[in-house]
Amino acid sequence: MFQSLSDRLSGVFDKLTRRGSLSESDVNDAMREVRRALLEADVALDVVRDFTDKVKAKAVGANVVKSISPGQMVIKIVNDELVAMLGSDASPIDLNAQPPVTILMVGLQGSGKTTTTAKIGHRLTTRDKKKVLMASLDTRRPAAMEQLIILGHQITVDVLPIVAGQTPLQIAMRAQETARTGGFDVLLLDTAGRTTIDEELMDEVAEVKRATSPHEVLLVADALTGQDAVNTAKAFEARVGVTGIVLTRVDGDGRGGAALSMRAVTGRPIKLIGVGEKWDALEDFDPKRIAGRILGMGDIVGLVERAAQTLDAGKAMAIAEKMRKGSFDLDDLSEQLKQVEQLGGMGSIMGMMPGIGKMKKQIEAAGGIDEKMIKRQRAIISSMTPHERRNPKVLDGKRKRRVAAGSGTKPEDVNRLLKQHRDMADMMKMMKKTPGMMGKMAGMMGLGGGGGFGGGMGGGQPSAAELEAMQKELAQLDPQAIAQLPKDVQEALKALPKAGQQQASKTATLPGLGGGLPGLGGGRLPGLGGPALPKGSFPFGGRKK
Amino acid sequence: MSDEPEKKRGLFGRLFGGKPDDRAPGPETVADTPPSNAVVPAFEGGEGRDVPAGIPAAASTEELPAKQGWLQRLKAGLAKTSTKLSDGITGVFTKRKLDNETLEDLEDVLIQADLGLETTERVLATLRKTRFDKTIAPEEVRQVLAEEVERVLTPVAVPLRISGLNQPEVILFVGVNGTGKTTTIGKLAARFRTEGRSVLLAAGDTFRAAAIEQLSVWGERTGVRVVSREVGADAAGLAFDALSEAKRDKIDVLMIDTAGRLQNKKGLMEELEKVVRVLKKSDPTAPHQVLLVLDATTGQNAISQVEAFQLVAGVTGIVMTKLDGTARGGILVAISAKFKVPVVALGVGERVEDLQPFDAREFAQAIAQS
Numbered sequence A: 001m002f003q004s005l006s007d008r009l010s011g012v013f014d015k016l017t018r019r020g021s022l023s024e025s026d027v028n029d030a031m032r033e034v035r036r037a038l039l040e041a042d043v044a045l046d047v048v049r050d051f052t053d054k055v056k057a058k059a060v061g062a063n064v065v066k067s068i069s070p071g072q073m074v075i076k077i078v079n080d081e082l083v084a085m086l087g088s089d090a091s092p093i094d095l096n097a098q099p100p101v102t103i104l105m106v107g108l109q110g111s112g113k114t115t116t117t118a119k120i121g122h123r124l125t126t127r128d129k130k131k132v133l134m135a136s137l138d139t140r141r142p143a144a145m146e147q148l149i150i151l152g153h154q155i156t157v158d159v160l161p162i163v164a165g166q167t168p169l170q171i172a173m174r175a176q177e178t179a180r181t182g183g184f185d186v187l188l189l190d191t192a193g194r195t196t197i198d199e200e201l202m203d204e205v206a207e208v209k210r211a212t213s214p215h216e217v218l219l220v221a222d223a224l225t226g227q228d229a230v231n232t233a234k235a236f237e238a239r240v241g242v243t244g245i246v247l248t249r250v251d252g253d254g255r256g257g258a259a260l261s262m263r264a265v266t267g268r269p270i271k272l273i274g275v276g277e278k279w280d281a282l283e284d285f286d287p288k289r290i291a292g293r294i295l296g297m298g299d300i301v302g303l304v305e306r307a308a309q310t311l312d313a314g315k316a317m318a319i320a321e322k323m324r325k326g327s328f329d330l331d332d333l334s335e336q337l338k339q340v341e342q343l344g345g346m347g348s349i350m351g352m353m354p355g356i357g358k359m360k361k362q363i364e365a366a367g368g369i370d371e372k373m374i375k376r377q378r379a380i381i382s383s384m385t386p387h388e389r390r391n392p393k394v395l396d397g398k399r400k401r402r403v404a405a406g407s408g409t410k411p412e413d414v415n416r417l418l419k420q421h422r423d424m425a426d427m428m429k430m431m432k433k434t435p436g437m438m439g440k441m442a443g444m445m446g447l448g449g450g451g452g453f454g455g456g457m458g459g460g461q462p463s464a465a466e467l468e469a470m471q472k473e474l475a476q477l478d479p480q481a482i483a484q485l486p487k488d489v490q491e492a493l494k495a496l497p498k499a500g501q502q503q504a505s506k507t508a509t510l511p512g513l514g515g516g517l518p519g520l521g522g523g524r525l526p527g528l529g530g531p532a533l534p535k536g537s538f539p540f541g542g543r544k545k
Numbered sequence B: 001m002s003d004e005p006e007k008k009r010g011l012f013g014r015l016f017g018g019k020p021d022d023r024a025p026g027p028e029t030v031a032d033t034p035p036s037n038a039v040v041p042a043f044e045g046g047e048g049r050d051v052p053a054g055i056p057a058a059a060s061t062e063e064l065p066a067k068q069g070w071l072q073r074l075k076a077g078l079a080k081t082s083t084k085l086s087d088g089i090t091g092v093f094t095k096r097k098l099d100n101e102t103l104e105d106l107e108d109v110l111i112q113a114d115l116g117l118e119t120t121e122r123v124l125a126t127l128r129k130t131r132f133d134k135t136i137a138p139e140e141v142r143q144v145l146a147e148e149v150e151r152v153l154t155p156v157a158v159p160l161r162i163s164g165l166n167q168p169e170v171i172l173f174v175g176v177n178g179t180g181k182t183t184t185i186g187k188l189a190a191r192f193r194t195e196g197r198s199v200l201l202a203a204g205d206t207f208r209a210a211a212i213e214q215l216s217v218w219g220e221r222t223g224v225r226v227v228s229r230e231v232g233a234d235a236a237g238l239a240f241d242a243l244s245e246a247k248r249d250k251i252d253v254l255m256i257d258t259a260g261r262l263q264n265k266k267g268l269m270e271e272l273e274k275v276v277r278v279l280k281k282s283d284p285t286a287p288h289q290v291l292l293v294l295d296a297t298t299g300q301n302a303i304s305q306v307e308a309f310q311l312v313a314g315v316t317g318i319v320m321t322k323l324d325g326t327a328r329g330g331i332l333v334a335i336s337a338k339f340k341v342p343v344v345a346l347g348v349g350e351r352v353e354d355l356q357p358f359d360a361r362e363f364a365q366a367i368a369q370s
Helices: A003-018 A022-042 A045-059 A064-068 A070-086 A113-126 A144-155 A168-181 A198-212 A229-239 A257-265 A287-294 A300-310 A313-325 A330-342 A345-352 A355-363 A372-382 A386-390 A397-407 A411-433 A437-445 A464-477 A479-483 A485-496 A499-505 A509-517 B004-014 B026-039 B046-052 B055-068 B070-095 B100-112 B117-131 B138-156 B182-193 B211-222 B235-248 B266-282 B303-314 B331-338 B360-368
Strands: A101-107 A133-134 A184-189 A216-222 A244-248 A270-274 A283-286 B167-174 B197-203 B226-227 B253-256 B291-295 B317-321 B343-347
Touching: A003 A022, A022 A045, A022 A070, A022 A244, A022 B100, A022 B138, A045 B100, A070 A287, A101 A113, A101 A229, A113 A133, A113 A144, A113 A270, A133 A144, A144 A485, A144 B211, A168 A184, A168 A198, A198 A216, A198 A244, A216 A229, A229 A257, A244 A257, A244 B360, A257 A270, A270 A330, A300 B211, A313 A330, A313 B211, A330 A372, A330 A386, A330 A411, A330 B253, A355 B046, A372 A397, A372 B046, A397 A411, A411 A499, A411 B266, A464 A479, A479 B303, A499 B026, B026 B235, B046 B055, B100 B117, B117 B138, B117 B331, B138 B360, B167 B303, B182 B211, B182 B253, B182 B317, B182 B343, B182 B360, B197 B211, B197 B235, B211 B226, B226 B235, B226 B343, B235 B253, B235 B266, B266 B303, B291 B303, B291 B331, B317 B331
Parallel strands: A101 A184, A101 A216, A133 A184, A216 A244, A244 A270, B167 B253, B167 B291, B197 B226, B197 B253, B291 B317, B317 B343
Antiparallel strands: A270 A283
């Protein structure tokens, strides 16, 4: 999510920073672009207008135009406003009330209320050790109540038994009574989906709210919602009154405008986001992280999460092990290329690396990343015999011609791949010799070690705590570690935008990529055909701007 | 099930005495209780309220008021959209001449209706070409807008047809979570039954809890058999079995439900691909129709949904649901412009008869005019 919005915005920012001075009309042009980018990302029009007005008012001020780098100033203002719009602090579910704490879930049909109810129930039970009771007030959708009972069974959370013929209000009262007498800490009330213009149903849920005085009223909303997000949010806020928002399907590839709209329109915090089909795929919403992602500051945590989700940890670990032993052969390279593909290709990976947004633009300017190149490279390897794959040295001119013909490529391509493999092997040796921070990171993420992510994660999903720890560790990266890096990676780092010490230290996560991602070894990305750039230059922007 | 609210009132009214049941028409209350208990005794009485939507009840009590008013209902469903759109345009155009600033505002208005940038720009281009710097009446703007929208939509207004050449005609339903696949199948099952066709349903959503039960309720309401397996079973295998069964029993229409899936989940999309592949093993021409169910509240992401599902399952038609809320169906215009995939039906409510054929002109008029 947010990826394409981020792309659009960084395009706008690039134009701004290229200018030495900014006129008012420059700012206006940029704001028009920002507005379009936000609108395309489904941010509600009113919210967009409000946003651009605020930024404009600050950006046109004399301070900005006269400052040394006006472009950067505008970006900072946009950044600040975006964070302000999303809210700056995370706001988790509040259980600070006399038990049983009632939480009422409301929303449109199909927004994911029942699933979210179960996810919250699971989380409060397992993580917070609360005694939770769930009850479905959905007397409308066929099998909705049964759905919650089944879910409760799956996650071992109690569900109020069904009594036929009761109204939602009656069920709610019975649930509260049961929760009180049963000594439950939390009562989750799932409700039927309703359209906001259905007055009677809105009355119904408002009445349930009045009768049960819930401590939290959570509006469950689909992150893929378009402009209607604002109507939904306004209606539920006005008719029922909500205390927070849960965004579902955040793991989709939507641009996430609904997140901005709903928060802005209701003034209520986004408390949780649903990020997958598993029970624990529910996260606290961290506005700063999201704002960073939108602005192209990268989301390394998100990248690691995605890697853990998509990659086969066992395979990754096996490759990492081989690399450590120096027996990284072409089969392993092929496997690694496959993993890059699975992560969504180089472009997608780079989009999540801090500070790379800009380089991405440069790479695109230099001909772009050819994602098919990875496929081609794997085809080359597939065209080799097992013996050749294990011993690339036996590949003489004749064999190379055969491999090229077999994979529909040219002998040059085969050579390039082989050089890449050699360079990677060299890099591996270097990494082995530097036991410092990088080595540690390599072990930690399996990234520097080259085995793809997940290698060091104990083979499973990283827990929230692990991720947090990792994030801290990344933030503390010793700048000296950079000095230990291969030269071309250092050059790349120099080319990164200097955005204060914190940002710079964040970019130190890059080296992990430098060492580990296949094809990066030779100072060349897979899919970034060599000829597109002068030899030896680092494609990420080793060239001076 | 937007008849339920009314019915619900009826029931509430009886149970509570004091609730605002003045809006509840009489006949529904008569219909609710008995069938419910007969059908699904395990459920709340709420289920009972749904039951009249089933074939026998729907035919008798519900259809009369509903049928005459479906266009009104569609328009009412789109009313919020149209009102907003027209208000916006009127607001813009009574004030100013058609200058750049006005066009910019108009762009906002159209984007706000989820029309998508491409369509928005086409409308603006037309206006710019013909009307720039002239005073333009609000009605004219609406006309241009309606014509443009209609022009885009006309080629895709293709009603759902059962050719009769295939026995069974296999219809696969796909889409992201919560768009209304199961409900749409239920409505269509009722429709096909009234048309006198034999129908078989396959509960291919073996993932979500109670999805099978949900479809089974629809099966019982419409008197249609549902092929199901245990939760977690292989959806492709189930689809294959259902097709074999449908062939054996000479069923006219087989509708296969699938689990909702986000289009960027590679593994889940591969699973769907497998369903299609396995169906072809039994009948190389199946599935004869693949209907993508789209939620009208979805924004620009709907485009990515069409793209992905088309790639994996070969979407032959789109059903847009939930047009009875405040959502504007504007994204449909953008999708039509881009993909030319037929829009076979619209969901404008929760009743069986709230699934309506898609009419480009009506849709365009409803969007452009209040």
